Amino acid sequence: MCATLIGGMDRLKREYINTAKNQGVKLKVFTGKENSIAGKMGRPDMVILFTNKVSHAARREVLQYAKSKDIPVHMAHSCGVSTLKQVLQ
Template identity: 35%
Template sequence: MSIVIVGGNECMESQYKQICKSYGCRAKIFTKMPSNFKRQLGFPDLIILFTNTVSHKMVGSALQEAGRRNTRVARCHSSSSCALKELLAAHLPSGCAGPEC
């Protein structure tokens, strides 16, 4: 499963990747908006928006592209590692429910 994380803290990028990897997911993380953001999103299975640490413009772009690609979107105000684990557990297929997968 591929995931795009929009927002979050720069210092936690490596932790976000490790958490996603432990759940069997590949992750792209965008803590700041690059110039070609829409093209870099790709075709993920899930877009996670950490709404507390992201600009309105970046949220709008991510939601617009998610709508075009019929991609699920999960929003969370907190950008903590626990919040990411809860989102992954809630949105992963029923066959995989945790890091032991």
């Protein structure tokens, strides 16, 4: 399974990837500071969106892209590693 995480904290990027790897998920992480996220996402099985750490414009872009490609989106307000674990289960 492949997933893309949008949002979160830069300092937790490595932990996000390791947590997903332990659950058998290949994770691509964008912390929200990148330009044109949708073009770099590829075709994941699901998108995880941490809404408290991402701009409204980036959120809109990701949701529009996911809808056009029929990719499920899981939104969570907090951006901790435990939240990622809950979403991946």
